[in-house]
Amino acid sequence: xxxxxxxxxxxxxxxxxxxxxxxxxxxxxxxxxxxxxxxxxxxxxxxxxxxxxxxxxxxxxxxxxxxxxxxxxxxxxxxxxxxxxxxxxxxxxxxxxxxxxxxxxxxxxxxxxxxxxxxxxxxxxxxxxxxxxxxxxxxxxxxxxxxxxxxxxxxxxxxxxxxxxxxxxxxxxxxxxxxxxxxxxxxxxxxxxxxxxxxxxxxxxxxxxxxxxxxxxxxxx
Numbered sequence: 001x002x003x004x005x006x007x008x009x010x011x012x013x014x015x016x017x018x019x020x021x022x023x024x025x026x027x028x029x030x031x032x033x034x035x036x037x038x039x040x041x042x043x044x045x046x047x048x049x050x051x052x053x054x055x056x057x058x059x060x061x062x063x064x065x066x067x068x069x070x071x072x073x074x075x076x077x078x079x080x081x082x083x084x085x086x087x088x089x090x091x092x093x094x095x096x097x098x099x100x101x102x103x104x105x106x107x108x109x110x111x112x113x114x115x116x117x118x119x120x121x122x123x124x125x126x127x128x129x130x131x132x133x134x135x136x137x138x139x140x141x142x143x144x145x146x147x148x149x150x151x152x153x154x155x156x157x158x159x160x161x162x163x164x165x166x167x168x169x170x171x172x173x174x175x176x177x178x179x180x181x182x183x184x185x186x187x188x189x190x191x192x193x194x195x196x197x198x199x200x201x202x203x204x205x206x207x208x209x210x211x212x213x214x215x216x217x218x219x220x221x
Contacts, residue, residue, distance in 0.1 A: 002032070002033065002068075003030040003031070003032060003066075003068075004030075004031050004032060004033045004035075004067065004068065004162060004163060004195050005030060005031040005054060005065070005066070005067050005163060005195070005197075006029075006030040006031075006064075006065070006066045006067075007027050007028055007029050007030070007053075007063065007064075007065055008028055008063055008064040008065075008066070009026050009027070009028055009062070009063040009064070010024060010026070010027050010028070010053060010060045010062070010063035010064070010065060011024055011025060011026055011027075011060060011061045011062040011063050012024035012046075012049055012053060012058060012060055012061055012218075013061045022218060023046050023049045023218055024046050024049055024050060024053065024060075024218050025217070025218040025219050026063070026219070027050065027063075027215075027218075027219065027220055028063075028220075029213060029220060031163070031195050031197055032195070033162065033193075033195055034189075034190075034193045034194070034195060035195050035196075035210050035211065036186060036189055036190075036195070036196045036197075036198075036208075036209040036210045036211075037195075037196070037197045037198075037209055037210065037211050037212075037213060038197075038198055038199075038200055038205065038206035038207075038209040038211070038212045038213070039051070039197065039198070039199045039200070039212075039213050039214075039215060040199075040200060040201070040203065040206050040212060040213070040214050040215070041214055041215040041216055042216065045215045045216050045217060045218070046215050046217070046218040047199040047215055048167055048199060050199075050215065051165050051167050051197070051199055053065060054088075054163070054165055054197065055084060055088050055090055055165055056072050056075065056080040056083055056084060056088070059072075059073070060073065067083070067087060067163075070083065070087075085113075085114060085159065086159070086161070087161050087162055087163060088161050088163055088164075088165060089156035089157050089159070089161040089163070089164045089165070089194075090156055090164075090165045090166075090167075091149070091152050091153055091156045091164065091165070091166040091167070091169045091185070092152070092166075092167050092168075092169075093167055093168040093169065093171040093172055094172065095140065095145075095148040095149055095151070095152045095172075096152065097140040097148060097151060097152060097155075098140075099139065099140050099141060100139070101139070101140075102136065102137045102138060102139055103127060103132060103135050103136055103137070103138055103139075103140075103143065103147075103151045104120065104123055104124055104127065104136040104137060106140070106151055106155055107123035107126065107127060107151060107154045107155045107158055108120045108122070108123035108124075108158075109155075110123075110155050110156075110158045110159060111123065111158055111159065114159065122158065123154070123158060124136060126154045126157070126158055127150075127151070127154050130150045130153065130154055130184065130188075131150070132147060132150055132151065132154075135147055135151075144177070145172055145173050145174070145177060146173055146176075146177030146180055146181060149169065149170075149172075149173065149177070149181050150181070150184065153169075153181070153184065153185065153188070157188060157192065157194070160192060160194070161194065162194060162195060163194065163195045163196075163197065164185070164189055164194050164195070164196045164197070165197050165198070166185060166196065166197070166198035166199070166200075167198075167199045168199055168200060168201065169181055169182070169185060169198060169200075170182055170200070170202060170205065171201070178202065178205075182202065182205040182208070185198065186208055186209075196209070
């Protein structure tokens with residue numbers, strides 16, 4: 001099976017005057033199409049930085065990141081933005097919904113910026129599929145945490161990206177909603193044949209994935 005995403009000896013470091021802070025230290029791994037991967041590790045181990053590199057939101061200090069035949073190293077900021085629109089869906093711990101937009105508007109916007117036709121109809125269909133048929137015209141402040149996260153998932157997957165990234169997607173939720181959201185993420189990634197890479201402290205969620213990657217102090221164990 002071909003590789004969807006490949007890291008080759010990737011490093012990430014920040015320079016502040018004479019002080020150099022190494023965050024990711026020579027990581028190599030790959031994600032296959034339609035594979036679910038969990039990244040686990042202690043706080044500050046580099047998990048979120050690894051996810052940001054996958055999304056092209058951080059550029060590696062050294063090494064190479066390939067997405068199929070696309071080399072992320074060679075893309076400028078505008079090209080990286082276009083790359084994310086086409087290939088990556090991101091679900092954060094904080095939902096980052098637009099407070100003045102309804103659930104339907106938050107999701108359809110992701111299609112409208114790509115000039116997709118029938119954006120509202122497609123967004124409504126997906127929100128109904130995720131059990132939010134009674135919340136389409138509610139604003140984020142009128143939704144529970146679990147409902148807001150479902151809207152965020154719908155927004156991330158509406159363009160059917162081949163890779164979904166999730167950064168502690170259940171971190172702000174209670175136990176009941178955490179179980180609902182984690183099962184939903186795994187279900188939709190299987191249903192739409194998307195690869196899923198998620199950062200989590202929840203070992204029960206991690207064990208439901210095809211593979212677990214442990215990171216410690218910027219290195220894979």
